[in-house]
Every structure is written in C-alpha cells, then in structure tokens.
Amino acid sequence: MTEEVLTIRNLHVHFPVKKIPFKKTTEYVKAVNGISLSVHKGQTLGIVGESGCGKSTLARTIVGLEKPTSGQILFEGEDISKMNAKRMHELRRDIQMVFQDPYTSLHPRMKVGEIIAAPFKAYKIKDNVPSRVKELMELVGLNPDEHYDRLPHEFSGGQRQRIGIARAIALKPKLLICDEPVSALDVSVQAQVINLFENLQEELGLTYMFIAHDLSVVKHIADQVAVMYLGKVMEISDSDSFYRNARHPYTNALLSAIPLPDPLQEKSRKQLVLEGELPSPTHPPSGCVFHTRCPFAKDVCKQSIPPLEKDDVQGHAVACFYPVQHHELEETI
Amino acid sequence: MFKKKRNVVSISVLCMITIATLTASFWLPHSPSYIDPDFRLLEPSATYWFGTDDFGRDIFARTVVAAKVSLFVGIVVAVASTLLGTLIGLLSGYYRKADFLMMRVIDGMLAFPSLLLALALVAALGGSIVNIIVALTFAFSPVMARIVRSAVLQINNVQYIDAAKITGTSDIIILFRYILPNIITPIIVQGTFIFAKAILAEAALSFLGVGVDPTIPTWGNMLQEAQIYISIAPWFSIFPGLAIVFTVFLLNILGDGLRDALDPHAKKVKSRKSLLKKLKLAKS
Numbered sequence: 001m002t003e004e005v006l007t008i009r010n011l012h013v014h015f016p017v018k019k020i021p022f023k024k025t026t027e028y029v030k031a032v033n034g035i036s037l038s039v040h041k042g043q044t045l046g047i048v049g050e051s052g053c054g055k056s057t058l059a060r061t062i063v064g065l066e067k068p069t070s071g072q073i074l075f076e077g078e079d080i081s082k083m084n085a086k087r088m089h090e091l092r093r094d095i096q097m098v099f100q101d102p103y104t105s106l107h108p109r110m111k112v113g114e115i116i117a118a119p120f121k122a123y124k125i126k127d128n129v130p131s132r133v134k135e136l137m138e139l140v141g142l143n144p145d146e147h148y149d150r151l152p153h154e155f156s157g158g159q160r161q162r163i164g165i166a167r168a169i170a171l172k173p174k175l176l177i178c179d180e181p182v183s184a185l186d187v188s189v190q191a192q193v194i195n196l197f198e199n200l201q202e203e204l205g206l207t208y209m210f211i212a213h214d215l216s217v218v219k220h221i222a223d224q225v226a227v228m229y230l231g232k233v234m235e236i237s238d239s240d241s242f243y244r245n246a247r248h249p250y251t252n253a254l255l256s257a258i259p260l261p262d263p264l265q266e267k268s269r270k271q272l273v274l275e276g277e278l279p280s281p282t283h284p285p286s287g288c289v290f291h292t293r294c295p296f297a298k299d300v301c302k303q304s305i306p307p308l309e310k311d312d313v314q315g316h317a318v319a320c321f322y323p324v325q326h327h328e329l330e331e332t333i
Numbered sequence: 334m335f336k337k338k339r340n341v342v343s344i345s346v347l348c349m350i351t352i353a354t355l356t357a358s359f360w361l362p363h364s365p366s367y368i369d370p371d372f373r374l375l376e377p378s379a380t381y382w383f384g385t386d387d388f389g390r391d392i393f394a395r396t397v398v399a400a401k402v403s404l405f406v407g408i409v410v411a412v413a414s415t416l417l418g419t420l421i422g423l424l425s426g427y428y429r430k431a432d433f434l435m436m437r438v439i440d441g442m443l444a445f446p447s448l449l450l451a452l453a454l455v456a457a458l459g460g461s462i463v464n465i466i467v468a469l470t471f472a473f474s475p476v477m478a479r480i481v482r483s484a485v486l487q488i489n490n491v492q493y494i495d496a497a498k499i500t501g502t503s504d505i506i507i508l509f510r511y512i513l514p515n516i517i518t519p520i521i522v523q524g525t526f527i528f529a530k531a532i533l534a535e536a537a538l539s540f541l542g543v544g545v546d547p548t549i550p551t552w553g554n555m556l557q558e559a560q561i562y563i564s565i566a567p568w569f570s571i572f573p574g575l576a577i578v579f580t581v582f583l584l585n586i587l588g589d590g591l592r593d594a595l596d597p598h599a600k601k602v603k604s605r606k607s608l609l610k611k612l613k614l615a616k617s
Contacts, residue, residue, distance in 0.1 A: 095499075122500050
C-alpha cells in the first residue's frame with residue numbers, strides 16, 4: 001500500500017449540550033467518539049453512515065473547523081491539532097473541502113471568477129490569476145468565457161458544485177474532503193459530478209475522503225469503505241470485499257436497504273430491516289453502540305465494547321463480537 | 334427601491350429640506366437673527382408666515398435655519414453610530430470569546446433609556462454640538478451592535494463562510510467581504526431609524542436646556558424658548574414642533590420603505606389593497 005496521507009488516531013469530538021448559566025456543563029454530544037482511520041495517497045476512502053452519525057463532524061474536524069476533544073489527526077505525520085496558526089494557514093493549502101449544499105457554499109454576491117480566485121487571494125498569489133482561474137474552470141467543465149462574470153444564482157446545482165470543486169482544487173491540495181458532495185444534486189447530475197471527481201483524481205493525483213449516505217455512490221468511487229454508526233467506525237474494508245462479504249450486522253442492514261432494480265426479486269428477497277431509532281449521541285448505549293438495534297445482540301454486546309479488529313480477509317476490519325457469516329444471515333432472516 | 338412612490342416622495346422631500354436649509358441665506362425674506370422689538374409675538378401673516386417670536390424674529394426663517402443643525406446632528410449620529418455599532422456587532426458576532434464581555438457592556442448601556450444616557454453624558458461633557466454628537470452616538474450604538482451581532486450569528490454558519498475559512502481567507506476579509514455585504518440591509522434600515530431618533534433626541538436635549546448653545550436656532554431650542562408663551566402665542570411652538578414631526582415622519586417612512594425594498598422575503602407581498610383585490614377575484 002502507498003503511504004498514508006492522513007492518519008486519525010482515537011479521535012473524539014464532543015460538543016457541550018446547551019450551557020446553563022452558573023452550572024458546569026456535564027453533558028456532551030459525542031459526535032465523533034473514538035475513530036481511527038487512515039487515508040492512503042492517491043486513493044479514495046468512502047465513509048458511509050446514517051445522518052447524525054458524525055460524518056460531517058469528522059470532516060469539519062479534519063479541515064480545522066472544529067477542535068478535537070482528544071486524539072490525533074496526523075497529516076503526513078504532523079499533528080494538525082497541535083499546530084500554530086501560521087503553520088495551520090500553510091497546511092490549509094493541502095487539505096481542502098467540497099461542501100454538501102452547492103446553494104449555500106458560494107458567496108451569493110461574488111462573481112464566479114472571484115469565488116474561484118479567492119484561494120489565490122488568500123495566499124497572496126498574484127501572477128496571472130485570471131488565466132489560472134479560467135484553466136480551473138475548464139478543468140471542471142465550465143465555460144470560462146461565458147461563466148467567468150456570472151453570479152452563482154444563475155447556475156444549476158450541478159454547475160454550482162463544479163464551481164465549488166474548482167475553488168477546492170485551486171491550490172492543488174493533497175487531500176480533498178468531500179462532504180456529501182452529490183447528495184443535494186439530481187440523480188442525473190450526480191453521475192456527471194462523480195465522473196468529474198474520478199477524472200480529477202487521475203489528472204491531479206488527488207486523495208479523497210468521500211463522505212456519503214448513498215452506498216451506490218461510494219461503491220462507484222471508493223477504494224476503501226468505512227461504515228460509521230454513532231460516532232464510531234463499525235467496519236472498514238476494501239470496497240470490493242465490502243459489498244461481497246460485509247461482516248457487521250449494521251453494514252448488512254445498510255446493504256439490504258438498497259432497492260433492487262428487478263421488482264420480482266425485490267418482492268421475494270429477504271431484507272434485514274433495522275428497528276427503532278438512532279440512539280441519542282449524548283447518551284450512547286453501553287458496550288457496542290449498535291446493540292440496541294442489532295438482531296444478533298447477546299449479553300456481552302451490552303457490557304463490553306468490541307474493538308475494531310482485523311478480520312481474516314485482507315484489508316478488512318470489523319468491530320463486532322459476532323460478525324455475520326453470509327450463510328448464517330440467510331438462515332436468520 | 335425607487336419603484337415605490339412613498340420612497341421617492343420621502344427621499345425627494347428630505348432632499349428639498351436639506352437644500353432649502355443649506356441655501357437659506359440666499360432666499361429667506363427675513364434674517365433669522367434680526368431682532369425687532371416692535372414686532373414681538375405677531376400672529377402668522379403674509380409677511381411673517383409662521384409669526385414672530387418673543388424678540389420679534391421671523392419664526393419661519395428660524396425654523397428653516399434650525400433644520401441645518403438638526404439634520405447635521407442626525408446624519409452624523411446616524412453614520413457614526415452605524416459605523417461603531419456595526420464594528421462592535423461584527424467583532425462580537427464573529428469572535429465568540431470576545432462576545433461575552435462586549436455584550437455584557439452593551440447590555441449595561443441598553444439598560445439605560447438612550448435619551449437618559451445621552452442626557453447624563455452631555456451633562457458630564459458640557460453642551461456643544463460635538464458633545465451632543467458623541468453622547469448620542471454612544472446612546473444609539475448599542476442597539477445597532479445588537480442587530481448586527483444577531484445578523485452575523487445567523488450568517489456565521491452558512492457554508493460559504495466555512496469555505497472561505499478553509500481556503501485560508503483572513504478574518505478581516507471574511508468579516509468585510511463575506512459577512513458585511515450579506516447583512517447590509519438591516520444595517521441601512523436601522524441607520525435610517527437612528528437618523529430619525531437622533532433628530533428627536535437632539536431636540537429633546539435642547540428643549541431640556543442641555544443641548545446646543547441657546548443662541549443657535551435649533552428646533553429644540555425654539556420649543557424651549559416658546560414654552561412660556563404657549564397660551565398667548567401658540568404658533569411659536571407649533572411650527573418648530575411640526576417641523577420635527579414632519580422630518581421624523583419622513584425618515585420613518587423611508588426606513589420602512591427601505592426595509593421592504595431591500596428585504597427579498599418581503600418583496601412578494603405588494604400591498605394590502607392588491608392582496609384584497611386578489612382575494613376578491615379568487616372568491617368571484
């Protein structure tokens with residue numbers, strides 16, 4: 001495997017619950033609760049999970065918008081959370097982010113050319129900025145002559161997301177964090193934007209951390225997939241083996257929620273449907289956080305936390321005491 | 334902004350008042366400071382349109398000239414407290430750590446009625462136009478700071494602000510290029526209202542005798558001089574009073590109009606009349 005660009009070690013990000021005057025806060029929303037991950041150079045790590053499982057907080061923490069409560073975020077071996085402001089400013093060039101909502105991620109009163117030129121301005125790069133911006137626009141599939149002087153509201157969602165991507169890659173970052181970059185787009189446009197991401201990765205040698213809640217999107221783009229639930233990583237594996245032999249019950253539930261295109265098959269197949277709601281991240285369940293909804297939970301799951309352990313299959317790790325064997329799964333449901 | 338009739342009317346009338354008072358010395362029939370004891374407290378007539386005061390000076394001329402001071406104080410206070418309040422609001426909305434301290438100070442200032450605060454400051458500093466402007470700016474800035482801060486808080490979590498931070502844009506540029514242009518509407522509207530309030534406050538201070546030097550005609554000073562004659566020469570107080578009411582009324586209309594014109598959410602509702610018309614059409 002290639003070198004690690006980003007390594008996260010036991011990261012916790014907790015937010016205090018509403019402060020009451022004169023009372024010390026004792027409750028915290030544990031948005032990210034002990035995550036260890038690594039992203040390898042030139043590869044794509046897909047992160048999936050329900051809304052509210054801490055995906056976006058993880059992304060925001062990596063780019064420095066949130067402060068980690070504990071744990072380390074190492075970028076090329078250097079701890080981000082311990083950097084001073086000056087070093088952080090330099091580092092920002094290397095880690096950029098594409099946002100979820102293309103409608104709120106662009107300044108409504110700035111022209112497209114200015115928006116894409118903003119990173120150059122921030123780093124006081126002055127030589128031939130307009131021509132660089134035009135190059136970037138061409139790279140992401142916008143027409144530089146026609147679109148340069150327009151305002152964001154004149155564009156469709158897909159085009160706006162292209163503007164956001166051009167801004168993110170302007171400084172040639174090493175790592176691009178994509179926080180559900182296609183979930184706000186039409187399905188037809190999603191495919192185009194995902195293809196754009198893939199082309200850019202090839203051309204510029206980018207490394208992606210790609211967050212999504214749509215497994216089929218991740219399937220297409222990711223080399224490795226991590227499944228998050230309530231601030232923890234449940235399972236991580238190479239994307240090929242992920243879809244064939246998912247071991248964690250939660251992953252299996254997610255996979256079986258994907259509808260099949262054939263209506264006859266869809267009708268006759270057995271689904272692993274989860275019951276109940278996502279537990280509150282303020283009071284996560286004891287032991288395995290998933291035990292409240294897990295159809296296979298036993299007593300030990302309520303008491304101790306299963307570690308994320310390497311499985312027998314290469315590049316596969318699962319945090320479960322009773323990982324699902326596929327023939328068993330068929331029998332249970 | 335210029336589509337609504339009342340906006341155009343209020344702006345043009347305010348401009349006319351300004352021009353009239355600035356060019357007053359060229360066209361006024363009587364000098365505002367010419368004392369003529371023979372013509373004391375005359376009723377309004379063809380020669381003295383608004384009557385004369387207790388020194389026989391022309392009240393019309395004095396009312397027109399007084400507008401200069403009132404408008405000057407109003408506009409300077411409006412601009413200064415908008416600038417000061419916006420700066421405080423931006424900083425405390427953006428830097429959450431500084432926010433607590435700044436807002437407690439602002440809360441303390443807001444606890445006093447703004448007129449009382451200005452009164453105390455003028456009493457301490459002494460009455461002159463500059464001191465009145467300083468005092469009123471202090472009195473009106475907290476309100477502006479509060480409004481700007483809440484607007485900043487609303488916009489702070491929008492993704493393009495995050496995006497700017499991630500691309501390494503400096504705080505100053507984020508504050509003035511990304512945040513300020515998107516919250517300018519409430520600032521302009523509130524600024525217009527402060528203009529109106531400052532005119533009223535200046536008149537009140539002068540009326541109470543702690544304002545502008547009594548020898549300079551201002552609407553407040555005129556009212557103060559007139560109060561003992563109110564039973565025998567009501568026109569002496571009525572005309573300067575009407576001038577205040579009229580100007581403040583125009584400014585408030587302008588503020589309301591600006592709010593409607595600049596707020597994109599309010600644009601769709603045209604007027605009660607047109608809504609009622611639509612309702613009637615829908616019914617029939």
